[in-house]
Amino acid sequence: MFFNSIDFFVFLPIVFGLYWLIGSKRIKEQNFLIAIASYVFYGWWDWRFLSLILFSTLVDYTIGIYLNKTEKLSKRKVLLWISIGVNLGFLGFFKYYNFFIDSLVDSFTFFGKELNINTLNIILPVGISFYTFQTLSYTIDVYNKKLKPTKDFVGFMAFVSFFPQLVAGPIERATNLLPQFSKERSFNYANAVDGLRQVLWGLFKKIVIADNCAKYANIIFNNHTEYNGSTLLLGAFFFAFQIYGDFSGYSDIAIGISRLFGFNLKRNFAFPYFSRDIAEFWRRWHISLSTWFRDYLYIPLGGSRGGTKMKVRNTFIIFVVSGFWHGANWTFIIWGALNALYFLPLLLTNKNRKNTDLVAEGKYLPSIKEFAQMTLTFFLTLLAWVFFRADSVSHAISYLQNLLTSSLFYKVEIFPSTILLLVLFFIITEWFGRSGEYAIEKIDFIKRPIRWAFYITLIILMFSFTGEEQQFIYFQF
Known part of the structure; x- marks a missing residue:
């Protein structure tokens, strides 16, 4: 169901x-x-x-x-x-x-x-x-x-x-x-309304963003040898928003439904694609799993209290095990190891807790430095997602080879402008709602007519741009 x-x-x-x-x-x-x-x-x-x-x-x-x-x-x-x-x-x-x-x-x-x-x-x-x-x-x-x-x-x-x-x-x-x-x-009416609002946003993420991105991610990944580097980069971009919209959308729906019954679940995503480094990304992505491994595996192993060798060992263990938790395929293990390699320089230089505040807090736009940091972090995450999405290690390596060796400046061969505009709308909404638990949590502060116009817009978009129904990605895990 x-x-x-x-x-x-x-x-x-x-x-x-x-x-x-x-x-x-x-x-x-x-x-x-x-x-x-x-x-x-x-x-x-x-x-x-x-x-x-x-x-x-x-x-x-x-x-x-x-x-x-x-x-x-x-x-x-x-x-x-x-x-x-x-x-x-x-x-x-x-x-x-x-x-x-x-x-x-x-x-x-x-x-x-x-x-x-x-x-x-x-x-x-x-x-x-x-x-x-x-x-x-x-x-x-x-x-x-x-x-x-x-x-x-x-x-x-x-x-x-x-x-x-x-x-x-x-x-x-x-x-x-x-x-x-x-x-x-x-029963708390305010909590129920807030829960329904979060359910609505979660459904939008799943139906409009994830399912539509999935269509093009599947086409490009399944036929990656036929496309140039710019198209393969777009394919990885589509998968990044497919998995984020799909999984965080499920979490939003789950948390929202729980509120209808008087229960409070822990937050699971905190706008991870606005992270300024990989350490911040992992504090914001699948929070319930990363903190589970931290408390029940990483800390019992010694955490980062020991010397350099222990820090490196424990970091690789937690990331590789996290990758293996996701599925019985070497692609997930490599995905975990790759994220460990991203994370290690920050840990060894004691910069893994550098970005714990809200990016561009109180500002409409990030600084040039923050934008560059977010772009680099997102690109590194994008490359790692290729292993997560690929059917096999050879598939992932072939995809990355074609992406990085084929010109990224050729014309994109698949360019669904409407879907990209929807993703842009999604990113902008998330950016301006990043101070809340979820993107539209604080919409209550907006005047009622505008608020309801926004709700109706989301519903119309869900009916107008319903993607081909896809099973939630994390059901397989």
């Missing part, structure tokens, strides 16, 4: 109406409805996936209870590793089994030996990477005594399967979202 589908536009009002009909005083009943609705939402793709998420929920709920019953360190470690083993075991089998088998066979073939190991026809459960990390955060935080384990199984089940952010995040921490299931949630 997609957010931009007819099914969901029927599903959401029904759940919303029943939820508030139950009443804010009956927390357990509301949680039960959310859990049931979430399982219906998830089972819409394939009901067989439900057993997987239910088993993961049972394991971590039980382990949380037992962690609370023992202070013995050895037993607590065993319980923690059972949770890690079960969750990462499921993730490893469904997502990476065939990758490891193929890589093993290829490595033996390289050395002149043949292995007869067959891959399996495995269906990847939608969103497994997201809810696996979410439930792991619960166990780890209970183990570290940052959170008391819950005894409310229905509330915990609703937390793990919460349908707005179940399949593509944001990856919520148990310390933030789980306590909200035990508190009374009252």
